Amino acid sequence: MTMATNSAVSGHAAGDQEHASHGQEIAGHVILAPSAVKDKLVGTTEAGATRFRKWAIILTVLAAIGLLGLVLKYLQSSDDQTKWGYTAAVAAFLLTIGGGAPLVAVAPVLAKANWVRPLTRLASAFSLVGVVTMIVMIPLVAILPPLITEGARRRSIWFESPDWTPHIFIFLAMGTLLMAGLGLFYTTALPDFAAMRDHSTGRRQRWGKMLARGWVGTTVQWRTLRMRIGMFGTFYFLMLIYVHFLFTSDFAMGVVPGWRDAIFPMYHAMSSIQGGIAVTIIAAWAGRRYLGLEDYLRLDQFWSLGRLLFASSLLWIYFFFSAFIVFWYGRSMADIAWVDLFIRGPMIWAFIPAMFMSFLVPWWWLIWNRIRTSVNGPAIGAAIVLIGLLLDRIRIYVSSWAVPPDEIHDKYLKHIPGTVWPDVFDYMIIVGSIGASALIVMLAFRLVPIVSIWQTQEYQLLSKPVKYIRGHGVLVAKPD
Amino acid sequence: MQQRRVIDQVETNRVLLNGQLDTPKWWLPTVIGLGIAVIIGFVIIGFMVNRGLGVTGLSRPVYWGLFITTFVFWVGISHAGIMISAILRLTQAEWRRPVTRAAELLTVFSLLTALIFPLIHAGRPWRIAYWILPYDFARGIFPNIRSPLIMDPVAISTYLTGSTLFLYVALLPDLGNLRDRTEGWQKALYTMLALGWRGNPRQWKLQTVGGILLSALMLPIFVSVHSIVSWDFAVTPAVEGWHSTIFAPYFVIGAVHSGVSAVVTMMALMRWLWKWDDFIRPEHFDALARLLIVVATAWLGFTFLELVFALYTLDAPEIALRELQIFSWPWNMMFIVFLMTGYVIPVGMWLFKSVRNNIALMFWTSLFVNIGMWLERFMIIVPGLSRRTPFVYTWDSYRPSMVEWSILVWSICWVTFLMLLFSRFFPLVPLFEQKESQVFVDKIKIGRAEVPAILREQE
Numbered sequence: 001m002t003m004a005t006n007s008a009v010s011g012h013a014a015g016d017q018e019h020a021s022h023g024q025e026i027a028g029h030v031i032l033a034p035s036a037v038k039d040k041l042v043g044t045t046e047a048g049a050t051r052f053r054k055w056a057i058i059l060t061v062l063a064a065i066g067l068l069g070l071v072l073k074y075l076q077s078s079d080d081q082t083k084w085g086y087t088a089a090v091a092a093f094l095l096t097i098g099g100g101a102p103l104v105a106v107a108p109v110l111a112k113a114n115w116v117r118p119l120t121r122l123a124s125a126f127s128l129v130g131v132v133t134m135i136v137m138i139p140l141v142a143i144l145p146p147l148i149t150e151g152a153r154r155r156s157i158w159f160e161s162p163d164w165t166p167h168i169f170i171f172l173a174m175g176t177l178l179m180a181g182l183g184l185f186y187t188t189a190l191p192d193f194a195a196m197r198d199h200s201t202g203r204r205q206r207w208g209k210m211l212a213r214g215w216v217g218t219t220v221q222w223r224t225l226r227m228r229i230g231m232f233g234t235f236y237f238l239m240l241i242y243v244h245f246l247f248t249s250d251f252a253m254g255v256v257p258g259w260r261d262a263i264f265p266m267y268h269a270m271s272s273i274q275g276g277i278a279v280t281i282i283a284a285w286a287g288r289r290y291l292g293l294e295d296y297l298r299l300d301q302f303w304s305l306g307r308l309l310f311a312s313s314l315l316w317i318y319f320f321f322s323a324f325i326v327f328w329y330g331r332s333m334a335d336i337a338w339v340d341l342f343i344r345g346p347m348i349w350a351f352i353p354a355m356f357m358s359f360l361v362p363w364w365w366l367i368w369n370r371i372r373t374s375v376n377g378p379a380i381g382a383a384i385v386l387i388g389l390l391l392d393r394i395r396i397y398v399s400s401w402a403v404p405p406d407e408i409h410d411k412y413l414k415h416i417p418g419t420v421w422p423d424v425f426d427y428m429i430i431v432g433s434i435g436a437s438a439l440i441v442m443l444a445f446r447l448v449p450i451v452s453i454w455q456t457q458e459y460q461l462l463s464k465p466v467k468y469i470r471g472h473g474v475l476v477a478k479p480d
Numbered sequence: 481m482q483q484r485r486v487i488d489q490v491e492t493n494r495v496l497l498n499g500q501l502d503t504p505k506w507w508l509p510t511v512i513g514l515g516i517a518v519i520i521g522f523v524i525i526g527f528m529v530n531r532g533l534g535v536t537g538l539s540r541p542v543y544w545g546l547f548i549t550t551f552v553f554w555v556g557i558s559h560a561g562i563m564i565s566a567i568l569r570l571t572q573a574e575w576r577r578p579v580t581r582a583a584e585l586l587t588v589f590s591l592l593t594a595l596i597f598p599l600i601h602a603g604r605p606w607r608i609a610y611w612i613l614p615y616d617f618a619r620g621i622f623p624n625i626r627s628p629l630i631m632d633p634v635a636i637s638t639y640l641t642g643s644t645l646f647l648y649v650a651l652l653p654d655l656g657n658l659r660d661r662t663e664g665w666q667k668a669l670y671t672m673l674a675l676g677w678r679g680n681p682r683q684w685k686l687q688t689v690g691g692i693l694l695s696a697l698m699l700p701i702f703v704s705v706h707s708i709v710s711w712d713f714a715v716t717p718a719v720e721g722w723h724s725t726i727f728a729p730y731f732v733i734g735a736v737h738s739g740v741s742a743v744v745t746m747m748a749l750m751r752w753l754w755k756w757d758d759f760i761r762p763e764h765f766d767a768l769a770r771l772l773i774v775v776a777t778a779w780l781g782f783t784f785l786e787l788v789f790a791l792y793t794l795d796a797p798e799i800a801l802r803e804l805q806i807f808s809w810p811w812n813m814m815f816i817v818f819l820m821t822g823y824v825i826p827v828g829m830w831l832f833k834s835v836r837n838n839i840a841l842m843f844w845t846s847l848f849v850n851i852g853m854w855l856e857r858f859m860i861i862v863p864g865l866s867r868r869t870p871f872v873y874t875w876d877s878y879r880p881s882m883v884e885w886s887i888l889v890w891s892i893c894w895v896t897f898l899m900l901l902f903s904r905f906f907p908l909v910p911l912f913e914q915k916e917s918q919v920f921v922d923k924i925k926i927g928r929a930e931v932p933a934i935l936r937e938q939e
Contacts (some may be wrong), residue, residue: 004622157792241781262726262789266782318703322728328716426836461926468935477924477931 030295031465037456040200041449044206044291046194051290052442057234059439067135067434073425074139074275080273081405082417084143085398086252086389086426091136092393092435093275094270095247098129098384098437099240100276104183104305105188106233110253112478114463115304117455120188120294122287123280127236127435134174138434141167144250148181154408155257157249163276166250173246177239183234185444190215190225190376191454207447230287244269252400256341258334258412259400267319271358274312275389278382281305283377283441287450297450306372320359334412341399346419350395487758489915490609493657496911499754499903500658505898506753516896521890525600528883533603535883542865542878547601550888553738553858554594554895555636555709556731557850560739561587561643562702565650566695574920574934575767577913578759582750583743586648589898590742591640593891598632600887628711635708639701646694652677652687653912669905684908708733713860719802721790721864730782734853737772737779741826741849744768746899748843750908761907762837769836776827776849783856798865805863812853 077083104123108116242335245265288297314322326334371377402417406419567577597610656677659670710731713722751760826845
């Protein structure tokens with residue numbers, strides 16, 4: 001197919017044009033004028049001010065309740081490890097969704113997938129949730145037993161390291177992850193800050209001027225930007241795996257005697273990717289609905305994310321089953337204790353709905369192409385997955401932290417603890433930390449457009465609708 | 481990056497069918513040589529069946545040795561086909577096109593070869609039937625269908641059936657092409673195999689939909705096969721080093737690493753032997769090498785986790801096993817070779833674009849990977865068994881006999897022999913994929929630059 005044919009085809013296809021709100025749609029491909037893109041997306045930082053204020057107040061109140069709950073719980077139960085399971089579960093949940101979402105902005109970009117362009121900003125903003133995660137982690141780190149307890153060294157991945165190594169390293173690692181996420185978020189936003197500086201007035205212009213740091217879009221600046229995105233993206237991915245490795249081994253496996261599960265860090269990291277995809281879908285759904293971004297967050301984005309969510313739900317069950325069959329079939333004392341503690345024991349009430357909502361329901365829901373090619377279908381699937389993941393984290397961490405610390409040196413768990421139900425402080429922490437996370441992401445989108453302007457404009461340059469036999473296609477450039 | 485040149489359909493047919501319509505000069509002597517090696521291999525197998533497993537190095541407590549290692553190795557290689565063909569098809573990776581047939585073929589032949597190893601390893605192959613088929617319900621003697629040893633043949637034979645179907649569906653348009661260009665018995669053969677292929681829109685639609693459906697259906701089987709093979713080991717707490725939850729994904733990712741590397745080796749050979757420089761280009765090696773860097777690094781991560789959580793228990797037998805694997809002769813040498821050839825040398829070299837685009841270096845580095853991956857399986861299986869365990873008073877190390885080494889060499893000759901036989905009758909690069917790629921690849925002009933572009937069909 002030659003270029004001449006392409007031009008001719010584009011002309012023919014004009015007959016099929018439908019007018020979207022401010023773009024020109026040719027057979028499913030929207031052509032947007034650069035100025036319209038800038039105006040619309042820069043405008044999102046001030047859109048819906050009344051609704052934003054209302055939600056900001058609600059979420060701030062929730063965040064304050066959460067913080068109060070955290071402080072009160074620490075004052076009341078700082079000497080009892082078994083009462084901190086729900087806080088550990090919340091920290092794990094926030095790490096799961098907040099840590100995983102930026103990968104949606106990284107992995108498809110490295111694979112040159114164009115559908116992800118309108119989603120990169122949304123996804124990378126969730127790295128800010130790391131601030132809330134670190135606050136929730138403070139009492140947990142204080143309560144986590146040292147490496148040497150009762151005169152003996154407990155099992156850990158730190159072997160002969162000094163006593164407080166896990167406590168220091170988890171903070172260092174989570175801090176580095178947060179910095180890498182912020183670096184990714186800020187770097188990808190640089191050209192958009194410049195757009196705000198050049199195409200807006202007042203507060204937004206001042207912010208744009210301050211944050212754009214002299215961005216004028218020279219060839220060198222673009223080259224550096226791409227290099228930085230690649231570096232931050234790769235570093236973020238490696239740090240995320242490392243943080244999951246530390247978190248799972250120190251805050252779950254390390255507190256249960258005899259639990260040795262090499263796949264568990266990868267299971268945790270994989271479900272983090274699943275949670276990241278789910279929360280990105282929810283955020284995209286909200287952005288499309290409340291900010292009028294139908295031309296930007298289109299069916300293609302929901303369809304592609306729906307497929308990824310479907311695939312990650314399959315991976316969830318694969319990783320879960322890979323561990324389960326080994327414990328179930330192995331039937332050593334430690335294996336039986338694992339099955340009793342995490343599956344059929346005190347947390348079965350969380351395990352069964354977690355299994356349904358992390359795998360069975362999303363699998364059966366998203367397997368249908370008609371569901372995936374809709375906006376609400378993937379969003380419903382994503383909401384179910386998020387609830388499932390919270391329950392899964394509760395299953396794992398509440399069970400683990402319920403084990404009395406005096407059994408930590410045993411070869412395997414001899415007594416399965418009873419069910420631990422959340423107290424009022426746990427409810428406050430759960431609601432508050434989720435509220436604080438939503439607030440921090442919302443605030444980020446008052447600072448920078450929710451959809452990346454430069455990535456949207458770049459896709460407009462790189463794609464072109466063409467006629468293909470009797471149908472339509474899009475010619476998508478793949479620069480090196 | 482695109483290095484392709486426009487090749488019309490006549491030229492494509494002429495070049496890619498040269499293995500079928502003309503026999504290359506090297507083909508017959510090579511096939512005869514390999515045929516002799518294969519016959520010798522069968523004679524050795526017959527000798528072993530006649531004399532029993534005493535002619536091998538297998539002895540208590542090392543009852544799984546080179547045969548099971550080679551079985552796992554060939555099952556691993558078989559993951560190439562679905563990885564390349566199905567996953568890359570579903571993700572619409574354009575560069576997959578010339579590679580798919582060879583990968584699918586490697587899957588089928590390596591699975592056929594893998595199946596032979598548990599059979600001959602049994603010593604009395606006919607007794608395999610006792611493991612699978614119920615034979616005496618009255619006395620309660622019947623196979624435990626929950627055992628991975630039973631799930632194994634079921635999964636592998638399902639995978640083999642699916643892969644063969646996958647290969648055949650993708651072969652149909654090329655069979656139609658061959659039917660129209662041959663005469664005599666060959667025409668009769670291709671007419672029968674082409675199933676009335678005429679290339680009308682309905683047939684193309686069915687073939688495309690069939691390919692996509694098979695791709696999606698094969699993926700769970702692809703994952704399950706090596707997972708089940710890994711559970712042969714992982715569900716056994718009695719052997720140190722085996723009872724690990726990470727084995728399933730660790731085996732699968734290792735299989736992809738070794739399978740895709742085998743495809744690279746094969747592509748280099750195809751390019752050299754059939755002179756398909758215009759079809760199998762450096763850009764394909766470059767793309768595969770980049771994929772392999774990711775896969776190999778993930779595999780190394782799993783290797784690390786497996787090791788860390790083995791030591792994590794601080795159990796004395798587990799630590800002793802790892803000391804044996806890493807520090808004791810000759811395992812320490814094998815460990816170094818495994819790590820260097822499986823990851824350090826190839827991935828270190830693939831980081832450089834000049835290496836990724838160099839066919840000879842890609843050939844050698846991909847061969848290295850498979851040496852490393854064979855050693856990896858050997859080091860997982862044997863040291864755990866050869867360690868002293870409580871209440872077992874017979875312990876020994878294991879040294880494979882010449883019979884076992886000969887059968888390993890035979891298996892490589894056997895797969896190569898089958899591939900060459902196939903190449904005489906069927907094209908190794910799919911013609912229709914090649915022609916389709918000519919339509920789907922284009923350029924977009926952005927400013928003064930021309931950027932390579934891919935056509936994506938709209939829903």
